[in-house]
Amino acid sequence: MPATTKDPYLKRDHVAGYDDVDRQTKERLISKVMVDSRFGDYLYGCYECGICVAACPSARFYDFSPRRIAQAAARRDVDLMFQQMQEDIWECSQCFSCLRCPRGNNPGGIITIMREVAVKEGLHSAKDALAGYSRIIYKIMSTGTQVSPDMLQPDAFPDWGPEVKDVSENLDLWRRMLPPETMHTTTTGWKVADRTLVELYVIWLDTGALDMIAQVDQGIHMILEEIMEEKLEEEGIEI
Numbered sequence: 001m002p003a004t005t006k007d008p009y010l011k012r013d014h015v016a017g018y019d020d021v022d023r024q025t026k027e028r029l030i031s032k033v034m035v036d037s038r039f040g041d042y043l044y045g046c047y048e049c050g051i052c053v054a055a056c057p058s059a060r061f062y063d064f065s066p067r068r069i070a071q072a073a074a075r076r077d078v079d080l081m082f083q084q085m086q087e088d089i090w091e092c093s094q095c096f097s098c099l100r101c102p103r104g105n106n107p108g109g110i111i112t113i114m115r116e117v118a119v120k121e122g123l124h125s126a127k128d129a130l131a132g133y134s135r136i137i138y139k140i141m142s143t144g145t146q147v148s149p150d151m152l153q154p155d156a157f158p159d160w161g162p163e164v165k166d167v168s169e170n171l172d173l174w175r176r177m178l179p180p181e182t183m184h185t186t187t188t189g190w191k192v193a194d195r196t197l198v199e200l201y202v203i204w205l206d207t208g209a210l211d212m213i214a215q216v217d218q219g220i221h222m223i224l225e226e227i228m229e230e231k232l233e234e235e236g237i238e239i
């Protein structure tokens, strides 16, 4: 049963400890993180040396620490890990500078697994964190490309800050910096063959990526399914 049906992961305005979420629910989620085949390669214990914190760009700007992630996982602190899945993991920029860890840990990798579980389980934190990416997900999956240079207009991406205005004023320069020749449209940067799109769709389907999208944004999932079913039919592919 999807976790969202009972909705036990209430969104919090502050660090509340999530005491009202039952132990069984927390254990189930954390177990999913720990049984992941990558987990054993990402955690070998922790010296508490703080090298990962010193290397981490997110730790400079947020109340966030890769050391806390590694320590919570090393202690199998279910309450803390559950709280981190609701909050901390979304502060990580996935740069993997924390791979400098002398113990061989990969806190960023642990976070990757925690994020995947959060998405698959439909946690509110995942929906909130990914809400701003819906348009990009849609764009990539429906056209095979991300943002076309011409989409970078000053008013189109207010959440991207003032730099977008500078980019929009120098589009010719940006086009020359991109390896493929770009089309001068706001719909797609370059043409991706339908066959390639269909192959990508099959990969997303087989790897469960589409199921993950359905958990965080059912509207986009439905639109993508419609687009892809049409393309599959055109290509004569049955799945």
Ligand code: SF4
Pocket: 052, 055, 056, 057, 058, 059, 065, 066, 091, 092, 093, 094, 095, 096, 097, 098, 099, 107, 108, 109, 111
């Ligand atoms: S991957 Fe995440 S935790 Fe690791 S250094 Fe980068 S931002 Fe910090």
Ligand code: SF4
Pocket: 045, 046, 047, 048, 049, 050, 051, 052, 053, 066, 067, 070, 100, 101, 102, 103, 104, 105, 107
């Ligand atoms: S660098 Fe490694 S050993 Fe040191 S605090 Fe971070 S995770 Fe622990």
